Amino acid sequence: MVRIALDPTPYHHDHALLDFPDVAARLGYEYLQLTPHADFSPFFRHPKADDELAAALKKRAADAGVTIPALLPVQRISSPDDVQRVAAVRNMRRVIELAVALDAPVLNTEFSGRPERQEDSEDAFYRSMEELLPILEREGVRMNIDPHPDDFVEDGLEAWRVIRGLNSRSVGFVYVASHTFHYGDRAATLIPELGDRLGAVYTADTFDHHRSHGLRYISNPPGNAARVHQHLRIGDGDVDWFELFSALRATGYLDRPGALLVSNVFAEDERADEVSRFQLQKLRELIG
Incomplete structure (x- = not known):
């Protein structure tokens, strides 16, 4: 049966890392996906958790009756700047170690390249994965990737082609509902194409920025490269x-x-x- 996990990002500002399992349990969740946090694995930087902190977090989760099925690290593994890329690979190696320590054998992440340097970013991605794939396969850790808005690949089908090109079942796809209009709004055709390589689905709503002939949002100067989307509660957007x-x-x-x-x-x-409570109830209804 599908599991429903809480992303604790809204609680980062007023709760400590070790409190997240208790927060999830209080809200009725049995599962918690860890997202970038200053005390664990911050955006684009080396993880700050040592083995003792990982063990303490694992115990707090067990005491709360909450399972951590996945981590969400974000590292620049597709950066066309090779200094950044090399650092990202090193950082991701440590993230894999932490995933193993937490018995959380899934990493849900992003490409983290640059759209204005698409070919260079794709090349950087494949070079990084040449180093990371043997580690993932050896440790039994799966990596799922979201083509995030403002990445070198944003279209969902093209992102699947990039992932499929790795020729490894250790890598799959994260379908983020609030990114669906950047993906090409193709859930009905993309999800069957992904098959069992769909590794996770994120559930938040967003508005369709293509509506009103492209004037759903107005940002200045006209024609700038900004990507806009929301993470609203289910039913408050256009998904x-x-x-x-x-x-x-x-x-x-x-x-x-x-x-x-x-x-x-x-x-x-x-x-x-x-x-958070509304989301849990609504997801149970949608599953049913």
Whole structure:
């Protein structure tokens, strides 16, 4: 049965790292996906958790009755700047060690390249994965990748082609609902294409920036390269949740052992408890 995990990002500002399992349990969640945090694995920098902190976090999760099925690190493994890329590979090696220590054998991440240097970023990605794939395969850790807005690949189908080109079943796809309009709004066709390589689904809503003939958002100067999206609670945006969950159901994802849905609403931190509980209830309804 599919698992529902909390993304604790809204609680980073007023809770300590070791408190996250208790927060998740209080809100009714049995699962917690760890996201970039200053005391664990910050964005683009070397992880700051030592083995003692990882062990303490694992114990706090067990005491709270909460499982940590996955980590979400973000490192510049596709950077066309090779100094950044080499550092990112080193950092990701340590993230893999932490995943093994926490018995959390899944990394859900991003390409983290640059759209204005697409070919160079793709080349950097494959060079990084030449180093990381043997470690992932040896340790039994799976890496799933989201083509995040403002990455060297944003279209969902093209991102799947890049992942498929690795020729390794240790790497899969993260489908982020709030990125769906950057992916090409193709859930009904992309999810069947991914098959069992779909590793995680993030559930937050967003507005379709293509609507109103491209004037749904207005940012100045006109024609700038800004990417805009939201992480709203389910139902507050334009995502077709019926289509998404119909595709997940038809492909068997919702019945797959190890399947993961992550609630990752970032737009309403001041109502984080209320929104997190709403998300859990709504996801259970959508699954049912």
